[in-house]
Amino acid sequence: MSNSNESNTQEIIKKTAREVFFQKGLDGARMQDIADKAGINKALLHYYFRSKEKLFEIILDEEKQNFMRYLEDIITSQDITFFEKIEKIVEKQIDNMINAPHLPHFIMNEIIKRPELLNQVIGNSGFKRVFEVFVKQTSAEVKKGTIRNIKGEQLMMNIMCMDTYPFIAKPYFMNLMGIESEAEYIKVMQKRKKEVVEFIITAIKL
Amino acid sequence: MSNSNESNTQEIIKKTAREVFFQKGLDGARMQDIADKAGINKALLHYYFRSKEKLFEIILDEEKQNFMRYLEDIITSQDITFFEKIEKIVEKQIDNMINAPHLPHFIMNEIIKRPELLNQVIGNSGFKRVFEVFVKQTSAEVKKGTIRNIKGEQLMMNIMCMDTYPFIAKPYFMNLMGIESEAEYIKVMQKRKKEVVEFIITAIKL
DNA sequence: TTTTGGTTTAACCAAATGGTTAAATCTTTT
DNA sequence: AAAAGATTTAACCATTTGGTTAAACCAAAA
Numbered sequence: 001m002s003n004s005n006e007s008n009t010q011e012i013i014k015k016t017a018r019e020v021f022f023q024k025g026l027d028g029a030r031m032q033d034i035a036d037k038a039g040i041n042k043a044l045l046h047y048y049f050r051s052k053e054k055l056f057e058i059i060l061d062e063e064k065q066n067f068m069r070y071l072e073d074i075i076t077s078q079d080i081t082f083f084e085k086i087e088k089i090v091e092k093q094i095d096n097m098i099n100a101p102h103l104p105h106f107i108m109n110e111i112i113k114r115p116e117l118l119n120q121v122i123g124n125s126g127f128k129r130v131f132e133v134f135v136k137q138t139s140a141e142v143k144k145g146t147i148r149n150i151k152g153e154q155l156m157m158n159i160m161c162m163d164t165y166p167f168i169a170k171p172y173f174m175n176l177m178g179i180e181s182e183a184e185y186i187k188v189m190q191k192r193k194k195e196v197v198e199f200i201i202t203a204i205k206l
Numbered sequence: 207m208s209n210s211n212e213s214n215t216q217e218i219i220k221k222t223a224r225e226v227f228f229q230k231g232l233d234g235a236r237m238q239d240i241a242d243k244a245g246i247n248k249a250l251l252h253y254y255f256r257s258k259e260k261l262f263e264i265i266l267d268e269e270k271q272n273f274m275r276y277l278e279d280i281i282t283s284q285d286i287t288f289f290e291k292i293e294k295i296v297e298k299q300i301d302n303m304i305n306a307p308h309l310p311h312f313i314m315n316e317i318i319k320r321p322e323l324l325n326q327v328i329g330n331s332g333f334k335r336v337f338e339v340f341v342k343q344t345s346a347e348v349k350k351g352t353i354r355n356i357k358g359e360q361l362m363m364n365i366m367c368m369d370t371y372p373f374i375a376k377p378y379f380m381n382l383m384g385i386e387s388e389a390e391y392i393k394v395m396q397k398r399k400k401e402v403v404e405f406i407i408t409a410i411k412l
Numbered sequence: 413t414t415t416t417g418g419t420t421t422a423a424c425c426a427a428a429t430g431g432t433t434a435a436a437t438c439t440t441t442t
Numbered sequence: 443a444a445a446a447g448a449t450t451t452a453a454c455c456a457t458t459t460g461g462t463t464a465a466a467c468c469a470a471a472a
Contacts, residue, residue, distance in 0.1 A: 203409035
């Protein structure tokens with residue numbers, strides 16, 4: 001390895017650590033394993049990140065920002081219809097899952113182990129406020145008569161369920177559907193986008 | 207504690223261990239913690255279950271049987287309509303989640319860490335075969351013209367998503383919806399049953 | 413060339429943890 | 443009362459693992 005790699009090596013470590021933490025969790029992850037997979041040694045690991053907890057916290061901080069934040073723009077936008085919003089939400093959410101398939105499971109995992117994390121993860125995201133906006137928008141659409149009577153909470157829940165769970169239960173669904181490779185599963189998920197949109201729209205449209 | 211508790215104590219240990227494993231995972235769980243919460247001591251733990259792995263394996267074996275098996279009766283039954291089947295599947299599945307909320311997350315967690323488990327969990331369940339039956343039934347309904355053109359794989363995926371994910375992301379949804387207690391969340395999930403059924407039926411019915 | 417900082421090596425420490433053991437105690441059965 | 447099994451206590455061991463340290467090495471910048 002060459003010199004002046006400060007940011008480079010640091011990034012390699014973080015990228016590797018992210019993968020290991022995603023797969024094994026905080027407890028299951030081993031510093032030695034991270035070092036090996038990053039192609040460096042344990043001493044250098046601690047040279048950059050003082051401790052396992054520190055490293056974990058940094059990665060959690062970075063990841064939690066990617067968790068749901070992007071929905072704000074779509075939901076608060078004024079120039080598209082409610083149905084178009086749903087379409088964009090589904091597409092964006094599934095795209096994000098394709099890019100970071102382990103994220104929701106990882107986040108939930110750590111929240112279950114240490115419930116204190118919940119506020120840290122959700123609190124800062126501001127998604128709660130956006131969520132309430134969506135709930136009001138849903139009521140408005142019901143009043144307008146564009147969709148049938150449904151609560152925004154349930155609708156958003158259904159959307160998030162259908163976008164997220166196939167990635168949490170990926171190995172399960174892959175086996176069930178006889179899909180062998182990750183690549184093929186991603187293709188199925190790409191196609192699934194418009195299936196889900198159609199499913200939701202059909203379920204609520206009047 | 208009294209004597210001749212062989213089965214009794216054994217059950218207490220398993221019940222406690224189940225909770226701890228569900229919450230902390232195999233790596234995060236501590237034998238001392240299990241012993242404390244079960245109101246016994248570490249020595250007795252090893253007296254009944256030789257090792258942590260052994261204990262874990264026993265619990266995993268018991269739990270994986272509760273995972274999805276119950277769907278067979280509903281799907282293969284001849285005397286109810288396709289829509290009634292969906293209704294029963296949703297109700298049964300949500301009921302099961304209420305009784306064992308951590309199960310799917312727990313199972314997925316361990317499968318991610320040790321992919322070899324997948325065959326052990328799904329293979330024996332026989333659900334794959336039942337799943338294929340459902341897929342054929344869906345095609346048949348499409349041909350009959352009772353439902354719109356949709357693949358059985360996607361439909362079943364949607365059903366499982368909406369039944370399961372709200373329990374995996376329970377802390378997240380609770381916070382989002384401003385629900386304070388587990389009991390209240392369960393009530394919401396009870397009500398949700400017919401919402402989900404309505405949602406699905408509306409999404410596919412012609 | 414000297415200096416600086418990234419990197420390795422290798423030995424080491426302390427704490428946590430799974431697991432064992434032996435003896436004593438208590439309870440139920442015979 | 444004696445035997446057998448359940449349970450506790452408490453000490454102990456071996457391993458894993460996070461973390462530290464000191465010395466040496468090496469590449470690039472000054």
